[in-house]
Amino acid sequence: MSAFIAARRGTLPLVGVQLDATAHAGLMRVLDENHILVGISSGATLFCLERIAWDFGFRLTGRSERCARKPDDDAWRQVVAAYLSGAHPVAIHPAPLARDYRPSRADGTLHAWIMQKAHPQFRQGRREV
Amino acid sequence: MKQPPNVSQADFAAALKAFTQIVGESWVFTSDEDLELYRDSYSILWGEADERTASAAVAPDNADQVVELVKVANRYRIPIYPISTGKNLGYGGAAPALAGSVVLDLKRMNRIVEIDERQGYVVVEPGVSYFDLYNYIQGRGLKLWIDVPSPGWGSVLGNALDGGVGVTLAPYRNHFEAQCGIEVVLPNGRMMRTGMGALPGAKTWQQFKAGFGPRIDGLFKQSNYGVVTKMGFWLMPPPENHTTGVVKVPKFRDLIPLVDIIGRLEQSKIVQGLWMLSSPTTGTRGDAAHGGGGSAVDPRIAAVLNDPGGVDMDKLDAAAQFVGVPFWACEFNLYGPTKLIIAQWECICEALREIPGAQFKLEQIRKLPLPAADLARLFDVGPLGIPSLRTFSLGPMISYAGADVVGHVFFSPVIPRTGEAAIEAMDVFAGIARKYQLPYPPLQFPSSIFERAFLFAVGLPVTRSAAVNAKVRAAFRELLTIATARGWGEYRTAPAFYELVMDVYSYNDHALRDFLETIKGAVDPNGIMSPGRYAIRARQP
Numbered sequence: 001m002s003a004f005i006a007a008r009r010g011t012l013p014l015v016g017v018q019l020d021a022t023a024h025a026g027l028m029r030v031l032d033e034n035h036i037l038v039g040i041s042s043g044a045t046l047f048c049l050e051r052i053a054w055d056f057g058f059r060l061t062g063r064s065e066r067c068a069r070k071p072d073d074d075a076w077r078q079v080v081a082a083y084l085s086g087a088h089p090v091a092i093h094p095a096p097l098a099r100d101y102r103p104s105r106a107d108g109t110l111h112a113w114i115m116q117k118a119h120p121q122f123r124q125g126r127r128e129v
Numbered sequence: 130m131k132q133p134p135n136v137s138q139a140d141f142a143a144a145l146k147a148f149t150q151i152v153g154e155s156w157v158f159t160s161d162e163d164l165e166l167y168r169d170s171y172s173i174l175w176g177e178a179d180e181r182t183a184s185a186a187v188a189p190d191n192a193d194q195v196v197e198l199v200k201v202a203n204r205y206r207i208p209i210y211p212i213s214t215g216k217n218l219g220y221g222g223a224a225p226a227l228a229g230s231v232v233l234d235l236k237r238m239n240r241i242v243e244i245d246e247r248q249g250y251v252v253v254e255p256g257v258s259y260f261d262l263y264n265y266i267q268g269r270g271l272k273l274w275i276d277v278p279s280p281g282w283g284s285v286l287g288n289a290l291d292g293g294v295g296v297t298l299a300p301y302r303n304h305f306e307a308q309c310g311i312e313v314v315l316p317n318g319r320m321m322r323t324g325m326g327a328l329p330g331a332k333t334w335q336q337f338k339a340g341f342g343p344r345i346d347g348l349f350k351q352s353n354y355g356v357v358t359k360m361g362f363w364l365m366p367p368p369e370n371h372t373t374g375v376v377k378v379p380k381f382r383d384l385i386p387l388v389d390i391i392g393r394l395e396q397s398k399i400v401q402g403l404w405m406l407s408s409p410t411t412g413t414r415g416d417a418a419h420g421g422g423g424s425a426v427d428p429r430i431a432a433v434l435n436d437p438g439g440v441d442m443d444k445l446d447a448a449a450q451f452v453g454v455p456f457w458a459c460e461f462n463l464y465g466p467t468k469l470i471i472a473q474w475e476c477i478c479e480a481l482r483e484i485p486g487a488q489f490k491l492e493q494i495r496k497l498p499l500p501a502a503d504l505a506r507l508f509d510v511g512p513l514g515i516p517s518l519r520t521f522s523l524g525p526m527i528s529y530a531g532a533d534v535v536g537h538v539f540f541s542p543v544i545p546r547t548g549e550a551a552i553e554a555m556d557v558f559a560g561i562a563r564k565y566q567l568p569y570p571p572l573q574f575p576s577s578i579f580e581r582a583f584l585f586a587v588g589l590p591v592t593r594s595a596a597v598n599a600k601v602r603a604a605f606r607e608l609l610t611i612a613t614a615r616g617w618g619e620y621r622t623a624p625a626f627y628e629l630v631m632d633v634y635s636y637n638d639h640a641l642r643d644f645l646e647t648i649k650g651a652v653d654p655n656g657i658m659s660p661g662r663y664a665i666r667a668r669q670p
């Protein structure tokens with residue numbers, strides 16, 4: 001997977017997302033400046049990221065439901081590769097995913113996912129008074 | 130489209146049109162897809178008829194728009210429900226307390242109105258999160274620290290209004306107690322400032338809490354008397370250093386002198402940082418609200434801990450002493466100049482040496498701020514005044530009664546700050562956990578997050594199964610009954626339990642609730658402001 005990501009780095013902008021305060025400004029920039037995000041994260045991270053991204057007009061439009069149980073899970077790697085390559089079809093209507101969202105059941109398992117911006121941004125940078 | 134209760138379709142349509150004229154079309158939300166985001170992800174009523182879902186949401190940009198929106202709500206009798214950032218999952222999230230309310234989403238109002246390094250305060254709007262405030266301070270190199278809750282993505286103002294607490298120094302941990310000065314739009318659309326803010330041009334709004342006359346700020350905590358649009362908070366200077374010191378005592382009953390002695394140290398302000406109780410017998414540290422990593426447990430101790438009939442404390446005490454594992458550990462957070470930390474630690478050691486067999490260990494005193502690499506290794510950076518979401522990485526999600534666990538609600542009684550009460554609460558709540566087969570550690574400990582009382586937070590699982598959630602609600606009701614009988618009341622609860630909990634605060638035939646509802650009737654005769662919140666209804670004279 002790391003080799004795949006390294007190969008894509010030449011054609012796609014790749015960022016590491018951290019949800020801590022120290023990385024918050026960077027995350028805000030990513031959410032502010034982009035319209036489609038494709039990523040891999042744990043279920044817990046996605047749960048948080050999705051809610052932060054809502055305020056920037058993003059909605060989750062696709063998420064792999066297959067979770068990797070072990071590092072050499074080839075089928076899961078193919079799912080992730082499909083997402084990262086844009087081969088996975090984007091859902092037409094994102095609401096059902098938000099409604100049915102369940103956090104990952106096991107810590108350390110990963111989801112591949114897509115978010116798209118199609119709504120007003122609540123947070124367009126904090127305003128000065 | 131969902132309708133507000135007791136509002137005609139024509140009036141609702143007219144109100145939405147008026148809302149749109151105030152905030153603009155982009156900021157009125159009525160589609161199912163948009164309203165999906167105004168559900169509480171951790172609702173214990175998820176998918177049931179009683180789930181509190183919104184009929185619409187409106188997002189103003191400033192306090193003047195809030196004034197106009199409230200006037201429209203009064204004109205058409207539309208129930209409105211202000212939220213700050215809607216991140217207090219399990220305590221309602223972005224969902225209203227009354228189904229069909231229009232959510233007043235204040236997260237666009239995210240201005241840091243004023244910050245004063247010299248006087249140590251900040252004035253914020255509702256949409257300012259702990260992340261925002263932390264980054265603002267860091268970005269400008271201000272010599273200020275904030276106290277943060279866990280997780281730290283919520284609103285500074287909203288957390289205080291909901292009775293939230295943090296994890297640093299005692300004077301700042303109770304976030305409502307750390308506030309100074311409120312600007313609020315009353316249910317009739319009139320704007321008011323509390324304390325010294327009532328004096329036009331006041332120079333001390335954020336410096337003198339008492340103001341002139343009755344201090345009414347508390348009326349806006351856990352209530353429905355207005356939309357708070359600005360709030361001042363006292364901030365602390367960043368401590369020079371931080372460390373932790375751990376005291377271990379050998380016997381189960383040592384908890385009683387341990388708590389008494391620490392209580393005296395807190396009351397005399399020698400201990401100001403949060404201290405956490407745990408038991409080395411379990412191999413874990415942590416209090417009721419914040420878990421932690423583990424280590425191997427001796428099999429003789431494990432046999433007692435894993436007894437399906439519950440942990441017999443006498444047997445565990447004996448096993449721990451036989452193995453040579455101290456029963457209790459108490460971890461103190463210490464802050465300040467090196468000489469102050471050393472002096473505090475000496476005072477702690479001197480006082481606790483009264484307990485035979487007490488052991489002491491002071492960790493290395495670290496200069497703040499810690500390097501980023503060191504922060505990355507910590508599970509919880511909250512005690513260092515840094516907001517994070519690391520609490521979401523706490524172990525695997527589990528299932529309960531055959532259903533996936535998707536969140537939690539807390540049963541959160543406040544119990545006396547004594548070892549006896551802690552022992553009683555541990556026994557009582559463990560019994561309920563066994564009865565309902567709740568996913569519950571063998572031992573759970575009270576939290577010292579409040580200054581003079583313990584918090585005993587019992588986490589209850591939330592699923593997407595109505596049947597399982599009904600079972601959890603039954604467990605909650607039993608916990609409430611048992612706690613109430615012992616004189617232990619909740620400090621905060623999920624909206625599904627507002628009525629139940631308010632009902633037990635019944636001294637003198639519900640005199641408190643009657644008083645609150647008399648005020649409600651006077652300031653909000655149309656009952657449009659956050660109806661249902663904390664079960665305070667508008668009482669007509």
